[in-house]
Amino acid sequence: xxxxxxxxxxxxxxxxxxxxxxxxxxxxxxxxxxxxxxxxxxxxxxxxxxxxxxxxxxxxxxxxxxxxxxxxxxxxxxxxxxxxxxxxxxxxxxxxxxxxxxxxxxxxxxxxxxxxxxxxxxxxxxxxxxxxxxxxxxxxxxxxxxxxxxxxxxxxxxxxxxxxxxxxxxxxxxxxxxxxxxxxxxxxxxxxxxxxxxxxxxxxxxxxxxxxxxxxxxxxxxxxxxxxxxxxxxxxxxxxxxxxxxxxxxxxxxxxxxxxxxxxxxxxxxxxxxxx
Amino acid sequence: xxxxxxxxxxxxxxxxxxxxxxxxxxxxxxxxxxxxxxxxxxxxxxxxxxxxxxxxxxxxxxxxxxxxxxxxxxxxxxxxxxxxxxxxxxxxxxxxxxxxxxxxxxxxxxxxxxxxxxxxxxxxxxxxxxxxxxxxxxxxxxxxxxxxxxxxxxxxxxxxxxxxxxxxxxxxxxxxxxxxxxxxxxxxxxxxxxxxxxxxxxxxxxxxxxxxxxxxxxxxxxxxxxxxxxxxxxxxxxxxxxxxxxxxxxxxxxxxxxxxxxxxxxxxxxxxxxxxxxxxxxxxxx
Numbered sequence: 166x167x168x169x170x171x172x173x174x175x176x177x178x179x180x181x182x183x184x185x186x187x188x189x190x191x192x193x194x195x196x197x198x199x200x201x202x203x204x205x206x207x208x209x210x211x212x213x214x215x216x217x218x219x220x221x222x223x224x225x226x227x228x229x230x231x232x233x234x235x236x237x238x239x240x241x242x243x244x245x246x247x248x249x250x251x252x253x254x255x256x257x258x259x260x261x262x263x264x265x266x267x268x269x270x271x272x273x274x275x276x277x278x279x280x281x282x283x284x285x286x287x288x289x290x291x292x293x294x295x296x297x298x299x300x301x302x303x304x305x306x307x308x309x310x311x312x313x314x315x316x317x318x319x320x321x322x323x324x325x326x327x328x329x330x331x332x333x334x335x336x337x338x339x340x341x342x343x344x345x346x347x348x349x350x351x352x353x354x355x356x357x358x359x360x361x362x363x364x365x366x367x368x369x370x371x372x373x374x375x376x377x378x379x380x381x382x383x384x385x386x387x388x389x390x391x392x393x394x395x396x397x398x399x400x401x402x403x404x405x406x407x408x409x410x411x412x413x414x415x416x417x418x419x420x421x422x423x424x425x426x427x428x429x430x431x432x433x434x435x436x437x438x439x440x441x
Numbered sequence: 442x443x444x445x446x447x448x449x450x451x452x453x454x455x456x457x458x459x460x461x462x463x464x465x466x467x468x469x470x471x472x473x474x475x476x477x478x479x480x481x482x483x484x485x486x487x488x489x490x491x492x493x494x495x496x497x498x499x500x501x502x503x504x505x506x507x508x509x510x511x512x513x514x515x516x517x518x519x520x521x522x523x524x525x526x527x528x529x530x531x532x533x534x535x536x537x538x539x540x541x542x543x544x545x546x547x548x549x550x551x552x553x554x555x556x557x558x559x560x561x562x563x564x565x566x567x568x569x570x571x572x573x574x575x576x577x578x579x580x581x582x583x584x585x586x587x588x589x590x591x592x593x594x595x596x597x598x599x600x601x602x603x604x605x606x607x608x609x610x611x612x613x614x615x616x617x618x619x620x621x622x623x624x625x626x627x628x629x630x631x632x633x634x635x636x637x638x639x640x641x642x643x644x645x646x647x648x649x650x651x652x653x654x655x656x657x658x659x660x661x662x663x664x665x666x667x668x669x670x671x672x673x674x675x676x677x678x679x680x681x682x683x684x685x686x687x688x689x690x691x692x693x694x695x696x697x698x699x700x701x702x703x704x705x706x707x708x709x710x711x712x713x714x715x716x717x718x719x720x721x722x723x724x725x726x727x
Contacts, residue, residue, distance in 0.1 A: 169622065178550065207590075225551070261549075262551060264550045305485065425572050
């Protein structure tokens, strides 16, 4: 590895990502000789060395800003352009992209917001960003053939107790403090955005036929879906539902199963395949 | 690397999300598609479903932006593994990436940055291309990037740098005609001299795209129609290299699919015209 090349790449990285621009970055740069950046980059009467690096610095920031605007439309609509711009400036300093895919850039935005002063004015913002990121991750999550009611009916009832079930890989459960679903609904209807109510919610996010859906679930459904994430048999699942059923266990088992089969959040493994 | 091992695919366009529905429903008469590899390096969902459907009808080529062949960081094995898995899935006619670096110190700029054109950098990049080719078990194509800065340490021209690397790494070249035009303006060299210096047997694919004019420099934005001067340069390249698979890139302000089709047809018409001229000259000589 040429050591000079490593030095040059690190210098350019520092300048391109300098929080206040290339000029500020250069002012703090101690590794350059007296000739400055012009010793490294050739400038001319059209563009100086600094202006040439500045082209890359602008592209770096604005490319990532555009990606994040697209990935977090509700967060952007809540904050407005200027505040979103400032938020992302800080975010990219604390969480510079490391992954080879640019779509990973927003993976830590919710964590960053959770500790950002903006949470004082927008306490629901981290939940909103967490929800937007979940929609992306579920959209790109692994495929598996979901179990639907037709497939379930095709399995002989005698085999149901031993049937191995698990949660579909394109599902996610979020623990939210705010009812941010109202913001998505308002955006869909092009209505004015209002701060959502504080309302601790377990939110199930899932994908079916390339579309991502979400709904609030109660804590007993959350617990059952967490067990299903690890995998269990149909008989074990029925036992768990019955143990917490408030009224008729059979009715509750039927209702839960019907909903999961409708939403297609379950996967069945062939009985010959060890699943867990 | 044997040029004959790479088929002439004709005139293709970049597969972009805006056009998924149109392509899946209308099955437009495009010769082939180029995918941005990283957009499909996901676990599942819509992108891979679309890719499978497109691949069932069209030849596909994989074009990456994140191999970072010029970086001084080690090549990322996780990246290469995912790239290889995607290649197994879609069986591309070939895989390409850029002659550039995209990050250092484990951080990614998500941009295509130029390198100093020097012998030690040639050796560095050649070793990395060979490593990637060994891992992927197939030859790579490397693409010339648009650039806005040049290094004082450079001791050769960009076309000498590209040629030396392609020959020593035994890889192919994806020659981006628009990038040559943009860099020729930004660094004041003659684009035709560049094209004339590239070895014929190494060029497997052309890229054509639009750029934006910022007065003191040109920016490779892929958001405009191909400029007339770039079409002229393309005709010059077709005269030199012959039948080369040509791809229309459009990544921003993406127009209706028909506009991309028309641009592809324009490239086809230029190719046919040049071919006719060349045949006429040959028959006169005979």
